[in-house]
Amino acid sequence: MSVDANTDATSGAGVEGRDDVLLRVRNLDAGYGDLQILTDVDMDVFDGEYVTIVGPNGAGKSTTMKSVFGLTVHMGGNVRFKDEDITGRRPEDIIHVGIGYVPQNDNVFPTLTVEENLEMGAYILDEVPKDAMEAVYERFPILRERKDQKAGTMSGGQQQMLAMGRALMLDPDLLLLDEPSAGLAPDLVEEMFDKIDEINEAGTAILMVEQNAKEALRRCDRGYVLANGQNRYMDTGTALLEDEQVRQDFLGG
Amino acid sequence: MSVRDDFTDRIPGGDAGLIVLVLLATYLAYVLAGFVLGYTLRGQLNSIATLTFYIGVFAMLSLALNLHWGYTGLFNIGIVGFMAVGVYVTAIVTKPTYVAGGAAQVGGLGLPLWVGILAGMLAAALLGLVVALPALRLRADYLAIVTIAMSEIVRFSFLSGELQQFQLFGNRVGFGGGSGLILDFAPPLEALLRGVGLWDAYLGFVDAFQVVVPRNPKPVVDGLIYGLLLLGFVAAFYWLLKRTGESPFGRVLKAIREDEDVANALGKNTDRFKIKSFMLGCALMGLAGILWLVPQGAVTPNFFRPRVTFFVWIALIIGGAGSNTGSVLGGAVFAAVLYQGPRYFQNLVTAVFPNLDSPSGFGQAISPLISQFDPVPFLLYTVDSIRQLQLVVMGLVLIWLMHNRPEGMLGYRKETASVIPLSRPKSMTADGGDDDSVRTDGGVDAAAEGGETDE
Amino acid sequence: MSDAADQPVEDVANKVDEGALGAFASGVDTSVDYPLQVEGLEKSFGGITAVDGATFEVESGTLTGLIGPNGAGKSTTFNLITGMLKPDAGTVTFNGEDITGEEPHQIANRGMVRTFQIARELSEMTVLENMMLAPKHQRGETLWRSVMPGVRDDVREQEEELLERVWEVLDFFDIAHIAEEYAGNLSGGQRKLLEMARALLTDPDMLLLDEPFAGVNPTLEKKLLEHVHELREQGYTFLLVEHDMDLIMNNCEHVIVLHQGSVLTEGTPDEIRSNEEVIEAYLGGNV
Amino acid sequence: IGGGGGGGGPEGLVVIGYPESGIQLFRDYYSASDGSEEILVPDGMRSGSMPGQVGNDMANVTGTAPAAGGPNQETFNQLFEDEYDAAPGVFTSQTYDSVAIQLLANAAAGENSGPAIKDQMRRMANPGGMTVGPDNLVEGIEAAANGEDIDYQGASSSVNFDENGDPAEAAYAIWEFDAENNATSSVETQSFAGENPDGNGPSADSGPGGSDREMSVGILLPETGDLAAVGAPMIQAGQIPVMQVNDANPAGLSVNAQIEDTQTSPDAGVSAAQSLVSAGVPSVCGSASSGVNVPVSQQAFIPNEIVGCSPSSTALSVSNLEDNDFIFRTAPSDFLQGRVMAQVMSERLEVSSVSTLYVNNDYGQQLSERFANVFSDSFDGEVYNQVAFNIGESSYSSVIETALSGPEN
Amino acid sequence: MRGLVIGLAGIGLSMTYSILNFANFSHGDYITAGAFSGWATTYLIAGLGRADIGALLLVGAGGSVYGGTLGIGVLSTPLAVVAGIVVSGAFSIALSLAVDRTIFRPIRNEDGITLLITSVGVAFALRYLMQFVFGSDVRGTTAQPPSVSLYFIDGTVFINAHDITLLVVASALMLGVHVLLQRTKLGKAMRAMADNKDLALITGISTERVVRATWIIGGGLTGVAGYMFILWKGTLGFNDGWLLLLLIFAAVILGGIGSIYGAIAGGLVIGLTASMSVLWIPSAFSRAAAFVVMIVILLVKPSGLFSGRATA
Numbered sequence A: 001m002s003v004d005a006n007t008d009a010t011s012g013a014g015v016e017g018r019d020d021v022l023l024r025v026r027n028l029d030a031g032y033g034d035l036q037i038l039t040d041v042d043m044d045v046f047d048g049e050y051v052t053i054v055g056p057n058g059a060g061k062s063t064t065m066k067s068v069f070g071l072t073v074h075m076g077g078n079v080r081f082k083d084e085d086i087t088g089r090r091p092e093d094i095i096h097v098g099i100g101y102v103p104q105n106d107n108v109f110p111t112l113t114v115e116e117n118l119e120m121g122a123y124i125l126d127e128v129p130k131d132a133m134e135a136v137y138e139r140f141p142i143l144r145e146r147k148d149q150k151a152g153t154m155s156g157g158q159q160q161m162l163a164m165g166r167a168l169m170l171d172p173d174l175l176l177l178d179e180p181s182a183g184l185a186p187d188l189v190e191e192m193f194d195k196i197d198e199i200n201e202a203g204t205a206i207l208m209v210e211q212n213a214k215e216a217l218r219r220c221d222r223g224y225v226l227a228n229g230q231n232r233y234m235d236t237g238t239a240l241l242e243d244e245q246v247r248q249d250f251l252g253g
Numbered sequence B: 001m002s003v004r005d006d007f008t009d010r011i012p013g014g015d016a017g018l019i020v021l022v023l024l025a026t027y028l029a030y031v032l033a034g035f036v037l038g039y040t041l042r043g044q045l046n047s048i049a050t051l052t053f054y055i056g057v058f059a060m061l062s063l064a065l066n067l068h069w070g071y072t073g074l075f076n077i078g079i080v081g082f083m084a085v086g087v088y089v090t091a092i093v094t095k096p097t098y099v100a101g102g103a104a105q106v107g108g109l110g111l112p113l114w115v116g117i118l119a120g121m122l123a124a125a126l127l128g129l130v131v132a133l134p135a136l137r138l139r140a141d142y143l144a145i146v147t148i149a150m151s152e153i154v155r156f157s158f159l160s161g162e163l164q165q166f167q168l169f170g171n172r173v174g175f176g177g178g179s180g181l182i183l184d185f186a187p188p189l190e191a192l193l194r195g196v197g198l199w200d201a202y203l204g205f206v207d208a209f210q211v212v213v214p215r216n217p218k219p220v221v222d223g224l225i226y227g228l229l230l231l232g233f234v235a236a237f238y239w240l241l242k243r244t245g246e247s248p249f250g251r252v253l254k255a256i257r258e259d260e261d262v263a264n265a266l267g268k269n270t271d272r273f274k275i276k277s278f279m280l281g282c283a284l285m286g287l288a289g290i291l292w293l294v295p296q297g298a299v300t301p302n303f304f305r306p307r308v309t310f311f312v313w314i315a316l317i318i319g320g321a322g323s324n325t326g327s328v329l330g331g332a333v334f335a336a337v338l339y340q341g342p343r344y345f346q347n348l349v350t351a352v353f354p355n356l357d358s359p360s361g362f363g364q365a366i367s368p369l370i371s372q373f374d375p376v377p378f379l380l381y382t383v384d385s386i387r388q389l390q391l392v393v394m395g396l397v398l399i400w401l402m403h404n405r406p407e408g409m410l411g412y413r414k415e416t417a418s419v420i421p422l423s424r425p426k427s428m429t430a431d432g433g434d435d436d437s438v439r440t441d442g443g444v445d446a447a448a449e450g451g452e453t454d455e
Numbered sequence C: 001m002s003d004a005a006d007q008p009v010e011d012v013a014n015k016v017d018e019g020a021l022g023a024f025a026s027g028v029d030t031s032v033d034y035p036l037q038v039e040g041l042e043k044s045f046g047g048i049t050a051v052d053g054a055t056f057e058v059e060s061g062t063l064t065g066l067i068g069p070n071g072a073g074k075s076t077t078f079n080l081i082t083g084m085l086k087p088d089a090g091t092v093t094f095n096g097e098d099i100t101g102e103e104p105h106q107i108a109n110r111g112m113v114r115t116f117q118i119a120r121e122l123s124e125m126t127v128l129e130n131m132m133l134a135p136k137h138q139r140g141e142t143l144w145r146s147v148m149p150g151v152r153d154d155v156r157e158q159e160e161e162l163l164e165r166v167w168e169v170l171d172f173f174d175i176a177h178i179a180e181e182y183a184g185n186l187s188g189g190q191r192k193l194l195e196m197a198r199a200l201l202t203d204p205d206m207l208l209l210d211e212p213f214a215g216v217n218p219t220l221e222k223k224l225l226e227h228v229h230e231l232r233e234q235g236y237t238f239l240l241v242e243h244d245m246d247l248i249m250n251n252c253e254h255v256i257v258l259h260q261g262s263v264l265t266e267g268t269p270d271e272i273r274s275n276e277e278v279i280e281a282y283l284g285g286n287v
Numbered sequence D: 001i002g003g004g005g006g007g008g009g010p011e012g013l014v015v016i017g018y019p020e021s022g023i024q025l026f027r028d029y030y031s032a033s034d035g036s037e038e039i040l041v042p043d044g045m046r047s048g049s050m051p052g053q054v055g056n057d058m059a060n061v062t063g064t065a066p067a068a069g070g071p072n073q074e075t076f077n078q079l080f081e082d083e084y085d086a087a088p089g090v091f092t093s094q095t096y097d098s099v100a101i102q103l104l105a106n107a108a109a110g111e112n113s114g115p116a117i118k119d120q121m122r123r124m125a126n127p128g129g130m131t132v133g134p135d136n137l138v139e140g141i142e143a144a145a146n147g148e149d150i151d152y153q154g155a156s157s158s159v160n161f162d163e164n165g166d167p168a169e170a171a172y173a174i175w176e177f178d179a180e181n182n183a184t185s186s187v188e189t190q191s192f193a194g195e196n197p198d199g200n201g202p203s204a205d206s207g208p209g210g211s212d213r214e215m216s217v218g219i220l221l222p223e224t225g226d227l228a229a230v231g232a233p234m235i236q237a238g239q240i241p242v243m244q245v246n247d248a249n250p251a252g253l254s255v256n257a258q259i260e261d262t263q264t265s266p267d268a269g270v271s272a273a274q275s276l277v278s279a280g281v282p283s284v285c286g287s288a289s290s291g292v293n294v295p296v297s298q299q300a301f302i303p304n305e306i307v308g309c310s311p312s313s314t315a316l317s318v319s320n321l322e323d324n325d326f327i328f329r330t331a332p333s334d335f336l337q338g339r340v341m342a343q344v345m346s347e348r349l350e351v352s353s354v355s356t357l358y359v360n361n362d363y364g365q366q367l368s369e370r371f372a373n374v375f376s377d378s379f380d381g382e383v384y385n386q387v388a389f390n391i392g393e394s395s396y397s398s399v400i401e402t403a404l405s406g407p408e409n
Numbered sequence E: 001m002r003g004l005v006i007g008l009a010g011i012g013l014s015m016t017y018s019i020l021n022f023a024n025f026s027h028g029d030y031i032t033a034g035a036f037s038g039w040a041t042t043y044l045i046a047g048l049g050r051a052d053i054g055a056l057l058l059v060g061a062g063g064s065v066y067g068g069t070l071g072i073g074v075l076s077t078p079l080a081v082v083a084g085i086v087v088s089g090a091f092s093i094a095l096s097l098a099v100d101r102t103i104f105r106p107i108r109n110e111d112g113i114t115l116l117i118t119s120v121g122v123a124f125a126l127r128y129l130m131q132f133v134f135g136s137d138v139r140g141t142t143a144q145p146p147s148v149s150l151y152f153i154d155g156t157v158f159i160n161a162h163d164i165t166l167l168v169v170a171s172a173l174m175l176g177v178h179v180l181l182q183r184t185k186l187g188k189a190m191r192a193m194a195d196n197k198d199l200a201l202i203t204g205i206s207t208e209r210v211v212r213a214t215w216i217i218g219g220g221l222t223g224v225a226g227y228m229f230i231l232w233k234g235t236l237g238f239n240d241g242w243l244l245l246l247l248i249f250a251a252v253i254l255g256g257i258g259s260i261y262g263a264i265a266g267g268l269v270i271g272l273t274a275s276m277s278v279l280w281i282p283s284a285f286s287r288a289a290a291f292v293v294m295i296v297i298l299l300v301k302p303s304g305l306f307s308g309r310a311t312a
């Protein structure tokens, strides 16, 4: 049931019809320097929805995330959040509108302690929200154990958790997660996905990039497949999982 | 993505052509300036010789620096230190032995100049080793600070009264303290020509030159030939460094510049490579220092202020770090425009508008401008202070380059670090993948094909 | 910790069995051959003991998995084995020789090469230059050989040979189309591919791969794994850190489980899968 | 915070240097000592602004300097004051003489040629012929252009060159700071005549002369750098004879003077000299400090056969240059000044133990050495320490401490 | 004493070094610029009516007025000195912000070396521009300040009013900065930024604001340090800051980049080394000795003596 990417995304399986759209990306062109990576990317996330982006290496998944967060060079199209045009805004503004972002690499402050990292998560607030921090510690007990350790000396997986924790400090409406399970031990992968489910169930919309595509698609509401900087497929997670072509080309059979 | 399409692509003869072109343009400009200044033929030749001299010196130095910074990523801002050691050691080895009552306060070992030059280079390389052994593990900016501090330590040592004179192999030698050393031995050109037995022929040539410059042509010819000699050295440096760069050795240096751990993990003894590269560069800096200062006949420690180091850096950055062609070009442009240019400019202004009295201070210069909008005194003062402003201009040029053309005048040059071009060898069948498709990845490719077949 | 300490004793017996199997797989030697032996490795950073008496061996010609929870000390163990870090205690033996405390390049030249968990490409070099760098003992790596006329022809010859191999490997890893690209412009996954390809080119006996497939698209991952198996059959030995249990279970002959810096247990995938302790500490009941 | 000042230190100090670093040095001295030492400074420090700059009246400082003791000193002072409305500084009269004698020699030689001018230098300077001074320089030029013999009687001395090209006689002023008026005042002048006060050395017997041409001369002095304060009035003084000639046009002669800046630095000096060479200048007044004069002479003047006549380079080494007789100077060698200083220290200031602080270059090193030798050999004085200091430091407390401490520290 | 100046000026260098991640070679010239602006003010106030305004504004360029003649000193002309301190701080802040905006901001994302090289350009331009305006001569700026002599076993030590002023001002400022950074979120944000700028951006830290704050604090301290340095040593020339710069680097590295106490302590150590070393080695080597100390520290403990002590 493969459908042409663009028509699919824009006319989008009844997607256009819903009126509770949270994030709407239209015809986005973006890149680095004068190198264009994304061409006409469309993407929607609705209130409380759980959306996954999959695709081959170098497809532009991370770039899409970064573009939403104002970290790339904008070359065309627009990004709207809660009916507000946030195209080309700076990250420090975007965080105020209620988007949290966990980047793929380098996502902790290495010489700050774990606790300080979490505090930085709530930087834009006047005071560190103690309950939010408590909630993060509940979710990731290892962080409490290591709260005075410098983040840079933690293992790859531990850092990933810390980065998640930090993004949760502000209780955002939309959380952008770039490969949150990368480098996590299997139990933690499960746990991480469970946590994401929990977060999602608590009302936070999720836009996630994952290479652990099968698991991600299984759990999400809707999935996008990106390739070559363009939309290629869009459908519910399960539908994508069942699509023979998608399996063959992107999910390793 | 690939080599930037540049005006340079259209110059016949490629890089060498470009260099020649720039040199020709420079000389033309200087000859014209000399013409306006009313130089005689002798004056023209002398000014060309001086220009060539500085072009040669700066080109050599920026080539040597390019080996450090462009190739190996070693941020050396102690260049003058290595130059100083090169010159001083050469002096001590070559100066005639001490005789009481001579002009020179101290003597030397009285060995031939070539021994002195080798010793000087060796000493610079050894100083490089001493700095390198412990310091190469440091971050680039720390290495920078260590090297500049080292160059100051070297200068202070040569300045110090304690090392003013001492005994070496029973000879009275020394660094001469603040008054420096008189280099009372045959200048390099003479030594070279005598060495190859061409001295008399040369003198004959000088005499013949009287046709062009009737009176005392020797210094003019000396200057010109020495300039040529320096250009020869530049060519040799260029050749040496180009081959060094375009080789597996250069490849490892480049890798070290990017990420030392990786090179190490791939089995390269990075310390050894770095030390070799550093020492080679230092020796070349020493040699450049020798060729610069030995013909001056005297050397004082205060010549070796950090400023000169920054001159070389500016030259390199103008041309573009990482590129040998760029280094030569940067050296030439720096010498011609920024180093020698302002003096000519000033002389031109005074030649065109003679008898202008410029104000003696900023105050007198600026007050007419403020009180009666009379900019003339200010402009005069500006022209008069061009030596100071020259350094301001250098600073601004540096800033401008870093903003607009951090890769240097030539734009980005891809000088591939290998002996051969790295395109797919003919012998291999081009089974897909080597065409210039815009695909970003194999995975995408597979997907794209999948998508197409589906339609 | 105390039970972890006496664990290895039990395992040694275990391993003899496995060894026989392994030898059969590599099909050459009849005696068991362990190129890499790690004995009582310890490393702590400030207050944290990252590796705490890890002891294990890797059998020749196998694909051995090294798994364990985050922070178990896997990457640190790699760093200790390859000389990037100096151990506080313990020894590392490679091909029968004690290599503890040697410099990374010495170890690499002995034939043991690693990749990094977070890919470290040489960004301002092209993919091709990255690859050409890798082969060991290149003639042109001595200064005078690469400069002197005459001698340089040797170097040229060798470069030509290398270049062919480089292109083959690039083709294999499906990154030939970005060969002229600067490595810094590659995407996360492409970097991992480049890194693996580069490690292979050093012609190692043994490869230590730190999460090489994290972030690699599944389709490509499958292809790479096939290649790893091919190489293993040619006699290469692999030690692989990976969190993808399916991958480990389906591809490794032998699995070592690291926990809190020491070996919790080791064995065949099946044994590991059913080991209570492992499930407790790592797998979390969902295998 | 400064130490010292207690017992054990020398009674007197000799400070050899230039005003730029001298300001800092004396400041540091006055905050480290109560000013009880007798201090003697040579020519380099003679700058009226010192007390104002140092913030102290510097009453314990005495100076020596080659005096403007020539027969025509007053005339020159008047000329200078008329032109620039200021009192002439150190070495201004020597600068005037240097340029004047070059112009005379140029007029006599009849061409802008170094070797020809060199031969005329002594003929113009040394006795014999028409007496010329600043007041009748224009007539002198005319006479020289007519081939007449001239005896130049300068502003600084009678300007007779010996075989080294050095002045054959010299006068030294002993001076003190006059803090009230930002000036220095001479208290006494001492004259020394060499063995041959009339000078000697090779010289042409006649000069071709010639009229209606442009003579060129270079002025290579420090406008910037450590000697900027001394250099500026010197440059002004050097332009006076040029203006005199250009205003009057004797025998149809005019002067083209090219001014270059040495920046008080040898390398900048050499390249400035090269640009004079290119411009075809046959003779140059300069350069000021010995540290610059020696390399400039060796690298630019001698090989290019240009006459160099420094108005202020006093170091001993200048006499010994292998110069083919191209290098002259109108300032006397420190061989004499060292002696004068030793004498002043011992007899006038009645000090028997001293330390010297000298600027780390040719001038400082040699003068300090010479002073120390004469002071201990001829005047039975004791020299505790000879301490070098580098120009341009931001603090000299440490060298001062060494200088103020006891013997051989 | 010089150590205090070095320490004070070092704080600014250390802050920009760690937060903007580059070794700022123009720092020395900020010191000079601050000094010139402050001293122009001091001259103007102290000499108003007694000398030509232009000459006063140019800090007596070309020997037109002398600070000594004007009788400048902390006790004799306190108002002029205080105003000078204020202006020097304010001017340096303005200067560093202006330079940052026009020169460093457009290349903020480049690596440290690019910025370092650019800062060398800034240093050259600034230094010789000052020479162009104020002339190249060194001038004395103060009258000899009153001093008290203390008797030690080995001799007399004179302490003058300017030594004491320096001590008081420097200590007060250091304390002030300490409190400022401890009591505010700014300190933490600065460290976060020093760590990972992109991430700081993502967490909503206005990195530009932090950068500005850095320049304001660092620049202000630098300017005042420049002024105090001149007050203390009594002479002013266009090269002063540059000559001090290497010693400041030595101090900052000694103390550990980014650590404020480190910079202060490093400054004192370097100051002491430079003056105490005279006891053992020839005075010509006293600066060299300070550099040797720095090099040794870099080799033995590259992170500095006080590293690891989070202080901001």
Ligand SMILES: Nc1ncnc2c1ncn2[C@@H]1O[C@H](COP(=O)(O)OP(=O)(O)OP(=O)(O)O)[C@@H](O)[C@H]1O
Binding pocket: A032, A035, A037, A055, A056, A057, A058, A059, A060, A061, A062, A063, A064, B440, C184, C185, C186, C187, C188, C189, C190, C215
């Ligand atoms: N900073 C950058 N500068 C230039 N090009 C970049 C940069 N970052 C990424 N790219 C290029 O952009 C393209 C898309 O990269 P992106 O990181 O978005 O891929 P991705 O889909 O996240 O892949 P992966 O799964 O491997 O992380 C790649 O071709 C990459 O080479």
Ligand SMILES: Nc1ncnc2c1ncn2[C@@H]1O[C@H](COP(=O)(O)OP(=O)(O)OP(=O)(O)O)[C@@H](O)[C@H]1O
Binding pocket: A152, A153, A154, A155, A156, A157, A158, A183, A185, C045, C046, C048, C049, C050, C051, C068, C069, C070, C071, C072, C073, C074, C075, C076, C077, C117
């Ligand atoms: N340089 C260091 N300084 C301090 N602690 C460190 C350092 N490197 C590692 N550690 C600590 O050592 C432990 C082991 O880390 P290591 O990176 O080896 O884990 P890992 O098994 O590779 O985990 P992951 O699977 O998450 O990558 C962790 O607790 C980590 O915080």
Ligand SMILES: CC(C)C[C@H](N)C(=O)O
Binding pocket: D018, D043, D044, D045, D091, D227, D230, D288, D289, D290, D291, D312, D313, D314, D315, D363
């Ligand atoms: C201008 C003078 C102070 C120069 C000094 N007499 C010297 O020879 O250096």
Ligand SMILES: [Mg+2]
Binding pocket: A061, A062, A063, A104, C188
């Ligand atoms: Mg990505």
Ligand SMILES: [Mg+2]
Binding pocket: A155, A156, C074, C075, C076, C117
């Ligand atoms: Mg790891």
